[in-house]
Amino acid sequence: MTNPFRTSTAALALGLGMLASGAYAETVVDFTVAEYSSKTGPYFQKVADDFTAANPDIKINIEVVPWDTLLQRLTTDVAGGNAPDISIIGTRWLLDFASQGVAEPVDGYLTPEFKDSFIGTFMNPGIIDGKMMGLPVAASARAMMVNMDIYDKAGVAPPTTWDELYAASKKIAELPDVYAFGLQGKEIETDAYFYYNLWTHGGDILNADGTSGLDSEAAITSAKLYKQMIDEGLTQPSPTNYTREDVFNMFKQGQLATIFTFPMLIPQIKEEAPNLHYKILPFPEAGAKATYGVTDTLMMFSDSDVKEAAWKFIEFAYQDKYREEFDLGEGFLPVTKNVAALDHFTSDPDVAGFAAGLPYAKFAPVIANWEEIADVTVRTLQQIYLGDVTPEDGLKAAAAEINKIRGL
Amino acid sequence: MQKSIPLLMIVPSLLMAMAIIGYPILDLAWTSSQEVSRFGKLTGFAGWENFAEVFGDQLFWDSLWRTGIWTFFVVVGTLAVSLPVAIILNDDFYGRGLARVIIMLPWSVSLTMTAVVWRWALNGRAGLLNATLMDIGIIDQPVEWLATASTAFVVEILVGILVSIPFTTTILLGGLSAMPQDTYEAAMVDGASGWHQFRYITLPLMKPFINIAIVLNVIYVFNSLPIIWVMTEGGPANGTDILVTYLYKLAFRFGQLGKAAAISLIMFGVLLVFTLLYVALVSRGEEDAAPEDEKEA
Structure with missing residues (x-):
């Protein structure tokens, strides 16, 4: 249905338009x-x-x-x-x-x-x-999102502390076909998923003197907690194969009880999984309140x-x-x-x-070489999740490497 | 005089090719000796500093080693599959045209798209591969293929082989169709078995084509980014990084363009040395094998 007249008019208009734009x-x-x-x-x-x-x-x-x-x-x-x-x-x-x-x-x-x-x-x-x-x-800003259907089925209340999250996840893990906690372990923001944990345990990415905070007590505790949850089957299996989107997709499909997420997921859920009963809650705490802005x-x-x-x-x-x-x-x-x-x-x-x-x-701290520092962090977390290094050894090495990148 | 005319006639195109190929390499060499800002501005002479940094970097050596494994297995695997495929496709059988099209088809899809499709297919929960394997009862739990470096790298090599087959098969088919048929007829009269025909006629006559397939594949595979980048970005924990993925991260994520330039120069050197060595080996082998009277000509 090409109309030769219309095409030539369009071409003419285009030509005139170009002339016009040349004139101004x-x-x-x-x-x-x-x-x-x-x-x-x-x-x-x-x-x-x-x-x-x-x-x-x-x-x-x-x-x-x-x-x-x-x-x-x-x-x-x-x-x-x-x-x-x-x-x-x-x-x-x-x-x-x-x-x-x-x-x-x-x-x-x-x-x-x-x-x-x-x-x-x-x-x-x-x-x-x-x-x-x-x-x-x-x-x-980031927050915790829970699937209320799964929580109700397991008979537990949404957690406010990490201890409660752990206890609730234990219960949920007994249900068939669902996993308690969605843990991201691949690609962009794998480190952020860990910072949520680190911050709420009172740690930080950088210490007050600018050195890496990854070898702090809080960092080791939080990494150990994630690793323990992986080993006990409280997360989806093999987190190192799950990007942020993969984890969010599993949540949309009702396979995960708890994830950490961003507001942009809400329009997606409304469109793709309108029957999902979710709730937005603050991150679980272990001594500190935090979110990622x-x-x-x-x-x-x-x-x-x-x-x-x-x-x-x-x-x-x-x-x-x-x-x-x-x-x-x-x-x-x-x-x-x-x-x-x-x-x-x-x-x-x-x-x-x-x-x-x-x-x-x-x-995120405004510092030079941030992408490289994030990459070191992601690599270390993946090694910890895979069990290639212990949280202590991995994080100590990572902190040393980051300090080197920072020239400290 | 007579002899120099053809040479003179190719001089212009030779010069042009050298300029086009040579300029980027010179520019790269220059960049690798400079301090380079995140946005490609040269900020001062660095000497060998970029190279020293590269050689002092454990991730570089790991990636180099993995590049060797990746290249070797993809090239050898591709040849091992392509040669029989080419021989089969060279035989006349019903539906050969269709079979040839099917073998060539993956070539028409961009590498990146192939890699994206495999990434989906290999997804642990939602992937087609696990679903198929579970349906036919080979596995009873989904396997997270890309979760650990060891399985991810093997899978990536297999995908690398798969996408290299069309090109290699084409080269080999070209060689096979140029093969003189009377040699086979003579061999059959003498009672040579199928294996003997392959071993003593096909393989020696195919040698030049196999060699060119090896050299070209090594160059392509050594430099190939999309499969590994799309499927794992060199992860988890840098366990599938080859030089080119590591280089890409250095240049475009970390903004270390000087160090990245040094690595690409090293990669160029490795390929150059390989190609020269290989060509020298092959031509020496051919000279040794050639009968005396042929050498004269």
Whole structure:
């Protein structure tokens, strides 16, 4: 059903369009967007279209890149001199970008009113050497999610402490076809799954003096606990074959009683497993309360020639209506005060469950070589889970290696 | 004069090929001797520092060793499967065209996609492989193939063999179809068995094709990232890392481009030495085997 007339009109229009764009002195802002879900690309395209409709002389060129390849992509873009003008990045990378002079401080652009629209907690990770190196664009906190059907069946209450979690898991493990605790052991954020445990035992990634906290008493206790749960069949078998998504998928299928997760799972569950009776609860404690706060940053590149236009777009995109659509669509916690005050974010028990931890949230330390340090941690955890090393030996070696990477 | 004309005629393309192949290598060598920032900016001369760091790194030596195992078993395994397959496909039988298409089909799928499909198939709970094996009663508990390095690496080698078969079979089929049929007829008249025909006619005549299959496969397999990267990212606990996956992590996760450049230069050197040695060995072997009068010509 190709209509030759329509095709030629389209070609003509395209030609005219190109002529037209050549005639104006048009500013093009290249914006690299991290793909959170299938909704991310269309959402930002819509915001960009609205913006261009209001500012015909500025065109926003959106490029959507999956998270897995984003850092590699930006590295090669910067190395090849083709860096975009603005990009969404993981805040954990920000120090590398800032220390190499790739990131542009935004203090000069940020009006007091605009600055005041953000929630302070989420601004802090973007401050390096007293300068604001980017704006928080997405935030999440982590929490425990339990399958109430399984807990009810086993006749146990959802736990608030690690001892209770262990005891409840023992009971649940006796049920057929389900596993008590989903433990991630493969790929991105394998280390985070351990930090939840470490933090709630009172440990930390880094000690006060900057050395690795992996050889602390708390770290060894928490690693031993995970290993014990693996050995006693309280987790799914062979955690080193389970990525975050694999664990979450098992939870959706009703095969896991307890997981540690992020708010983005809620829209997925509502869509894929609407009959699942889940509950969001704080992480179990063993002496300390903690959650993991994660933010992503909207960063401007110092090489950009169109910073003014890029900033104009940023201010446009942070309007409440766009932020609301973004946070709702992707399942994030709001980073701006106005959106946080909206009904959905104050009354929804799921969001409230995740947001409850924010006052005591921990963020990944802003240090150089973070990815390498995380890699050492993941490797060590996998060795411990597999039984190749004891928690004591493994963590001591890992701490020494991390201290070496940190130059301490 | 007569002799130099053909040489002169290939000079332009030779120069171009050298520039295209040579420039990246020179650039790589230069980068490996520099301190390089996370974003590829050269920040000063480092001398041998990058190399010293690489050689002092246990993960490098482990990956090098594993690269050897990976390359050897994938190449040998591929040949062991491809040669019989090629001989069968060379025979005339009903449905040969279809059989050839089926053997070649995996070639048309990108390596990454094949690896993704296998990653799903090997999933412990939801994977097709465990489901099949349990259905036919070979195992009664699901096996987590990718959970430990030892099983994961074996599985990855098997997948590596599988994806290398089409290419190798093509080379060998080309050789087989060029084989003179009258030699076999003469051998049959003399009462040679099938095995004897294979051992004393097919194999010696196929030697050049087998050699080229070995060299090309070694180069491809040695440098092959997608299978291991997609299935395990070199894990668990770096237990399936080969040089190229380790290099990728160094360059694009840890931002150590200088060290990564040093490793790729080392990889280039290893392949170059292997190829030169192999070609030298093969040509010496051929010279020894050739009868005197052929040598004259």
